[in-house]
Structure formats: C-alpha cells, structure tokens
Amino acid sequence: MAQQVNQALARQFGLSADEYAKVLAIMGRTPTLTELGVFSVMWSEHCSYKSSRVWLKTLPTKAPWVIHGPGENAGVIDIGDGLAAIFKMESHNHPSFIEPYQGAATGVGGILRDVFTMGARPIANLNALRFGDPALPRTRRIVDGVVRGIGGYGNCVGVPTVGGEINFHPSYNGNPLVNAMTVGIAPKDRIFLSAAAGIGNPVVYVGSKTGRDGIHGATMASAEFGKDAEEKRPTVQVGDPFTEKLLIEACLELMATDAIVAIQDMGAAGLTSSSVEMAGKGGVGIELVLDQVPQRETGMTAYEMMLSESQERMLMVLRPDRQDVARAIFEKWDLDFAVIGHLTDTGRIVVKHRGVVEADIPLDPLAEQAPLYHRPTVEPPKPAPLGPVADPVGLAAGLMTLIGCPDVASRAWVWDQYDSTVGGQTVKRPGGADAAVVKIEDHARALALTTDCTPRYCKADPEVGGAQAVAEAWRNITATGALPLAVTDNMNFGNPEKPEIMGQFAAAIRGMAAACTALDFPVVSGNVSLYNETEGKGILPTPAIGGVGVLEDASKAVGIALIPELDLVLIGHSAGWLGQSLWLREVAGREDGPPPPVDLAVERRNGDFVRGRILSSTVHACHDVSDGGVLVAIAEMALAGNTGVRLLPEPAGVPPHAFWFGEDQGRYVLAVADSAALLQSAAFAGVPAVRIGQTGGGDLTLPDGGTISLPTLRAAHERFFPAWMNGPATR
Amino acid sequence: MHAAVVVFPGINRERDMAIALEKTCGRKPRMVWHKETDLSGIDLVVLPGGFSYGDYLRCGAMAAQSPVMRAVRAHAERGGHVLGVCNGFQILTEAGMLPGALLRNASLRFLSMDCHLRVERADTDFTRHYQRGQVFRAPLAHGDGNYFADDATLDRLEGEGLVALRYATPDGAIVPEANLNGSARNIAGIYTPNLRVLGLMPHPEDLVDPLMGGTDGKPLFDGLVAALAA
Numbered sequence: 001m002a003q004q005v006n007q008a009l010a011r012q013f014g015l016s017a018d019e020y021a022k023v024l025a026i027m028g029r030t031p032t033l034t035e036l037g038v039f040s041v042m043w044s045e046h047c048s049y050k051s052s053r054v055w056l057k058t059l060p061t062k063a064p065w066v067i068h069g070p071g072e073n074a075g076v077i078d079i080g081d082g083l084a085a086i087f088k089m090e091s092h093n094h095p096s097f098i099e100p101y102q103g104a105a106t107g108v109g110g111i112l113r114d115v116f117t118m119g120a121r122p123i124a125n126l127n128a129l130r131f132g133d134p135a136l137p138r139t140r141r142i143v144d145g146v147v148r149g150i151g152g153y154g155n156c157v158g159v160p161t162v163g164g165e166i167n168f169h170p171s172y173n174g175n176p177l178v179n180a181m182t183v184g185i186a187p188k189d190r191i192f193l194s195a196a197a198g199i200g201n202p203v204v205y206v207g208s209k210t211g212r213d214g215i216h217g218a219t220m221a222s223a224e225f226g227k228d229a230e231e232k233r234p235t236v237q238v239g240d241p242f243t244e245k246l247l248i249e250a251c252l253e254l255m256a257t258d259a260i261v262a263i264q265d266m267g268a269a270g271l272t273s274s275s276v277e278m279a280g281k282g283g284v285g286i287e288l289v290l291d292q293v294p295q296r297e298t299g300m301t302a303y304e305m306m307l308s309e310s311q312e313r314m315l316m317v318l319r320p321d322r323q324d325v326a327r328a329i330f331e332k333w334d335l336d337f338a339v340i341g342h343l344t345d346t347g348r349i350v351v352k353h354r355g356v357v358e359a360d361i362p363l364d365p366l367a368e369q370a371p372l373y374h375r376p377t378v379e380p381p382k383p384a385p386l387g388p389v390a391d392p393v394g395l396a397a398g399l400m401t402l403i404g405c406p407d408v409a410s411r412a413w414v415w416d417q418y419d420s421t422v423g424g425q426t427v428k429r430p431g432g433a434d435a436a437v438v439k440i441e442d443h444a445r446a447l448a449l450t451t452d453c454t455p456r457y458c459k460a461d462p463e464v465g466g467a468q469a470v471a472e473a474w475r476n477i478t479a480t481g482a483l484p485l486a487v488t489d490n491m492n493f494g495n496p497e498k499p500e501i502m503g504q505f506a507a508a509i510r511g512m513a514a515a516c517t518a519l520d521f522p523v524v525s526g527n528v529s530l531y532n533e534t535e536g537k538g539i540l541p542t543p544a545i546g547g548v549g550v551l552e553d554a555s556k557a558v559g560i561a562l563i564p565e566l567d568l569v570l571i572g573h574s575a576g577w578l579g580q581s582l583w584l585r586e587v588a589g590r591e592d593g594p595p596p597p598v599d600l601a602v603e604r605r606n607g608d609f610v611r612g613r614i615l616s617s618t619v620h621a622c623h624d625v626s627d628g629g630v631l632v633a634i635a636e637m638a639l640a641g642n643t644g645v646r647l648l649p650e651p652a653g654v655p656p657h658a659f660w661f662g663e664d665q666g667r668y669v670l671a672v673a674d675s676a677a678l679l680q681s682a683a684f685a686g687v688p689a690v691r692i693g694q695t696g697g698g699d700l701t702l703p704d705g706g707t708i709s710l711p712t713l714r715a716a717h718e719r720f721f722p723a724w725m726n727g728p729a730t731r
Numbered sequence: 732m733h734a735a736v737v738v739f740p741g742i743n744r745e746r747d748m749a750i751a752l753e754k755t756c757g758r759k760p761r762m763v764w765h766k767e768t769d770l771s772g773i774d775l776v777v778l779p780g781g782f783s784y785g786d787y788l789r790c791g792a793m794a795a796q797s798p799v800m801r802a803v804r805a806h807a808e809r810g811g812h813v814l815g816v817c818n819g820f821q822i823l824t825e826a827g828m829l830p831g832a833l834l835r836n837a838s839l840r841f842l843s844m845d846c847h848l849r850v851e852r853a854d855t856d857f858t859r860h861y862q863r864g865q866v867f868r869a870p871l872a873h874g875d876g877n878y879f880a881d882d883a884t885l886d887r888l889e890g891e892g893l894v895a896l897r898y899a900t901p902d903g904a905i906v907p908e909a910n911l912n913g914s915a916r917n918i919a920g921i922y923t924p925n926l927r928v929l930g931l932m933p934h935p936e937d938l939v940d941p942l943m944g945g946t947d948g949k950p951l952f953d954g955l956v957a958a959l960a961a
Contacts, residue, residue, distance in 0.1 A: 151841050151843075152841075156743075156786070158744065158781060241785065242741050242782060242784065242787065246740055333740065416840075417841045417843065418841075418843055421937045421943075422743055422872060424746065424750050427943060429944075439942065439943075441746070
C-alpha cells in the first residue's frame, strides 16, 4: 500500500485542511499512513466530540451518589447495599442504516463491553429506536434487520432486553436511529478504570482476532450519507455474540483477582483509541508490537490493524506477576491472549511492525490539540401558539386511531423477539410497567430502567423537548415506585456545521440541564451522534435519555395492569394541551403548535407524591400520561390487565377531546381501592387529583356514552406490527 | 438432592437454573465445566439453556461432543436423572439421548413469551407435584424449538407415554394456536423410556418466584427434590 500521504488523503480520511496543518505541526514532518490514520480517527467527530464538547460540559454530572460521571467507559452510581450500577447508552445509527442486522447487533455488543470493562455483570439491555415512514419498503427491511440484530446479539449473550421505545417519522427515512443501552452491577469498591499505570507493565490483547472489518468506521459515522451509502458496507463490523459471552465471563473471572491495572474495550477506532486513551489518561507512553496481535487474515498492514474495528476485543494493562493467572483464565475460555506491548515513560505511542516503526506520535498534543469547535448556532424559532382545534371524529374514533397508530400500537411483535427473562430477575417485563424492573440477584433491591424522548416536541422546541425527555424518563421510573438516580444521554442530531442544527443541539442541552438539575437526575455517561443526514435532510432532533432508578424492595414495584373494582385517579393538572400532541398529528392531521410546557417544580412535586403513595402499598397500578394523553394511558392499562373501565365525565372547563387526548406533562393515572384517601392526601400535598373512572367489566365505556369492547380495542392495538411485517412482500 | 448444572461455553441460563435449584432444595448445585468428566455423587444432572458454542454449527451439536457428555450419558445409563432445558434439550437430541430434533421455529423468528404446558402424565419424578392434564405457564425463549421426528418415532413416543408436555391453551386444549413454534403434535418435552431423562424447550426455572410473575415452574423442582431427597 504505497499511498501518498498528503492533504488530499487527509481530506479523504475526514480531516479538514486546518486539522491536517495541525497534524503537520505536531509531527514536524509528513506523517506516515498509520499516523495519519490515528490522527484522523482520534480527531473524528465520533471519537473527539469536537462539535459537542463545549455544550456537553454544561450538563450537571454530580450528585452524592455519582461515583464516576462522564469520561469513563460508562457512568457509575451508588445504588446502596455496597453495589454500583454501571450504565451507558450509545448509538449505532450509521452502520444500522447500511447493514441493519450487523449494525444493530454490534451496537449491542459495543455497549455491553463499555459496561463490563468496568467490572460490572450486565443485567439488562434497553434500546431507543427511530425509523422512517412505515409506508416505505426500506423501512420495513430496516426494522426487521434491527430487531433481529438486537435480539440475535442480546439473546445469545444472555443479557435480558427489558425495555425500549420506537418511533416512526419520515425524517428518519435515510437515517434510522439505533441507540443501545446496557446496565450492569458491580461491587462499588471493585470498579475498573482505563488509566494505564506502571512503566514496563505488559499491554495485553484479549478476545477475538483482528481482521479487516470496520476500518474507518468512526470516520464513516462522522459524515453525512450521500447516494453511495450502500457502498460503505465494508466499514460495518460483524458481531460474534458467542465470543462476547466468553469475554464477559473471562473478564469477570479475571476481575475477581488483582491482576488488572487498567482495562478498556476496543470500540470505535479499535486498537488506536484504546491504546491512546489508556496511555493518555495514565500520563504514560505505550509501545505496541503489532506482529504479536492475533490476526484472522494474512498480510495485514499496521494501518489496517490500528484502524480495524473487529469486535469482541479488549486491551488490558496487567501486573507483570499476574500475567500467568490471566493467561490461564483466557485459555480456559478459548480466547486469544497476547502481550502486544508495554508501557513506557516516553509520553509517546510507538507502533512497530515487522521491525519498522510505523507510528511515533506524542500523546499529549494528540489529545490536547484535538480540534474543539464553538460552532455557530442559530436560536430555534419558537412555534406559533395553536388556536382552538375542533374534534373532527369524537372520542371513540380518536382513541381507535391513536391506539392503533404506529407510534402507539403494541410493540409485542418486537419484544417477543427479545429474551426478556434470562437471568431470572425480571420483575416487570416490557409493557408490564412504565419502566422495566430488574431485581439484583441475591439482593432485595431492583433497578427501574427506561429510555425516553419525544422527537416531535424536540423539533418544535428543542429546549422544552430536551427537558421533557429527561422529565419523562424520571416520570416513568417514578411510576414503578422507584427513585430516579441518574441518566445516560444519546444526542442524535443532524449536521453540526449548520447553525440551525447546532442551535437545536444547544437548546436541547439547555433544557436537559435544567431538568436534570431540578430533578436531581445527573448525566453520568453519554454519546453523541451527529451528521444524521442523508442528501442534506436531517432527522428530528433526538436527545434520547436512558434513566436508572432504584427500588429498595423489588416487591413494591407496580405495573400498569388493571384489576376490577378499583378507582382511577388522575394526578396532575390538565389544561388540555394539544400542541404537538399525537392526537393533533394522527387525528387532526397537523404537526404544529408548541409542545406542552414542562414545569419542573410541578413535575417533581407530583412525582414525589406518586412515589410516596406507591411505596405505601396503596396503589395497585400506575401509568404516566404521555403520547395520546389520558385516554390512551387508560386504554393501555385496561388492555394490560384485560379489565374494563367506566370513565366519568371530564371536569368542566376543558373541551372533552383536549382533556382526554391533551399531553400536559407531570401527570399519572393511579388505580387504587380507596380513592377518597388518595384525593385527601393529594389535597394535603397540594397536588391536583381527580377521580376519572372505575375498573371492571369487559368494555371501555367513554364519558360520552360510547363503548369499545376490549377485544375490539386489543385488535386495533395489536394489528400494526404483525400486519405490516407479515404483509405482502414489498421490495 | 445433589444436583449438577453443566456449563458449556455460551450457556446463559445456568444461573437461573442454579437459583431455582437452590430455592427448592436448599442446596447450591455443583457447577460443572464442560471439560470435567466426574459426576459421582450427583443425583440430577441439568443441561441448562443458552447458546452453547453460539449455536453456530447446529444448536447443541458441538456441546453434544464435549467431554462431559460421556459422563452425562453414563449417568443416564446408570438410571440417573437428567433435565435438559432449551439448549439442554437440543444437546440431548444431538447426543442421541432423546429422539428427534429441534428445528427453526415455524415463524423463523426467535420467540420470547409465556407459553402454557399440559402435563401429559403426573407419575414421573419430574411431574409428581403436578396433576395429569394440569396446565402450567412457563416462559419460552428460543429460535429453534420446533420439535420434529418422523411419524413412526412420534407414534412410538405417544404409544409408550413418553410425551411429557404439550403446548396448550390456558384451559388445556391442544390446538395449533397454542403451538407457538410449530412443534410436531404440540410436543414441548419428552422422556426416555425409563422416565429419568426429560428434555423440554420452555423455562420452568424462570417461574419459581412470585416476584418474577408466578411459581408455575416450582412444582417441577419440588417433585424432583421429593423424589431424589437424600
């Protein structure tokens, strides 16, 4: 490979002219091909966060229970009982468009490694997925591939997939979003970090062999797609969940010893980013001899090995006197184990191959002079207020439309392909509660887990949308009875070089920061995916939030399923907010108005009240009010418990359709035996509460007298996915 | 009861099984690595669920050749009890210890959901705490659970009373709608002629605690403990 290194090649590798000039200044000479490769991936948007870093710094990241915030492989929080929860969400958007199955599968594999590399046994996977218009044949193929990929990987490694969300919108036609989240548990005094230490200590490579797959994946993920997206397939990695499972078990076995000094998975930019980051964080130098790297193909060059994104690989720095213990464990699990270098005191990364120095780069400038952009922003315009909107169809027809529309329809077709019970600790499975509840083995406590974002709110008003995403995650955790503790964020946006996109980003961060602060719900890890554009068209701004909360007693968790002879009480104020509501889009055929405002003080007051009632064991079921408003929430509760509901007339002052379909925030529907006691304690706490129905029978009886039988409602709810996916073949 | 859970590379429900066994018999099972060959002192050998060797060749085909399987076979030939669940069932068929094979689900998709199982006979050590004809619920989670055997084998299994469990409706009807993975004659689990080896696809071990949604699977383990108490 006698490629001439020059500015033209640098541009091909994604480096701007200014960035390449900086490379030349740091090196004092023309870099080698391998060196140029290292700079280009380390300085890619994907690895360097060069457009987003200035904004991410403004997020609140601290709380007494935060052990490690952003900057490590994943966030770590104290959840009591001497335990830590370790979690992160990460995007695999670009690869999932090019090759849906492998893109999604390796997304799951990558986020699992970020979590177990810190010493945690993964106990749950979640995801946040956005797809294009269901009417497009390509959307169906992508959904099928992504769902199979998530299941294919997660099911095999034996980590239950317990929750997630799916939205459809034409803005995702050319850029589906696949955000995968893993949550793990470790003893809080046994957390493993990536900072290398100990001059002379061996650098050890474990896991799968290195091949030519995924070379320049990080660069691909840092650019828009053109018409040639399909040609980028070779940049997508191929997953091997069986090896990942072995790697999890071998790493956890090794972590029970004292052999590991530092450990990091090889994710984006593979050997390059793991070695550079480990040495950089530890303030040491590193020398690699690539001849020792286990290779699955012959004739690989240094450039290819340093940039390969082959999956299921880890890099460790070991205590030299424990090398044999470590080797024995990896041999037991039939995994490669190779000493490929050592730490030095030079402050440089030196890469040798076949006796030639292929790269020799000073680490400090590589990190410190990484580009950092204060990209121009334009403040997003505030949407015009929504005037009165008449109800064109009535409550019953509106409900039937909403309960069956792609954004609300039952996701059972999807969940049924994910193993949600492996591990034997799943207390609330997908659809059973607002957040998944997974017990911690050998402990009474459980985690409540959710992913949330309402992209149409974010598009209309990114600041309100950012706050709403955080608030909804907090609310979903609260609705199970759990105490929300921290979040991971996955910022999916368009091209940051466009001021209006950067303006969306900045505004969303502002809203998120306000909500995280007000709700004591700090950000402990996250990921940014920019350039989600195809042929110049960007996605809806999608700051997906993954929330984690804790229940001290797993048996206190409540779900959404109703049983007969209970009262339904609506908590929170209903102004009948229809702007950006799902009803407005699906029933009135309009996407306009401002999204519902999020009053964070009210959010917190209402949520703390609801959680207190649940923990007092007086609430049988609880569901937050979100897409489709109160009536959709109640319909979902009725279907989950196969129990009918007779609704009471809505309070005066709000038009019926606005009351039942409005999407005012900070609201919950509670099913209780004693509504008088609940209303009394709500009044005492200053929380709006109103009795809106009672449970029983086999019908949903509407306040206007209309009746929908549960089988009719269920058929409408469950039709979309199977009919779509099993429907006539399309190209 | 002294139980052993065999751990093949890629198995992932060994912990679930160990929890269920400890919960019912009060004693932790021995976890046996697939390269071990000594099962002495063991009453019940369990081959748990998962993806041994990634299911990359054919489900269970490589695990069936593991060193431990010689010991499992010897244990069964001595009249010892063996329970194979999900991948464990697939391994037992690949090892030739149970007849038939588990094919891709008829839908060609992985299925993860609760199913209902009808107990075909209640006079075995596995089912003595159920009633004959009783229906119980269990999670299933597999891509290859579609039981297949030729008609002569199926006739023999039925004739000799070796069908352990069938996919049923909650009220016990054996109909196609209840047959989630397309198994021949709704068969979910089968015995060896001595009724000491049971292979089944669903996961009773994941339903032994009310907190996880029910205890429908517990009688299977209670029955084994009662039969093998020592």
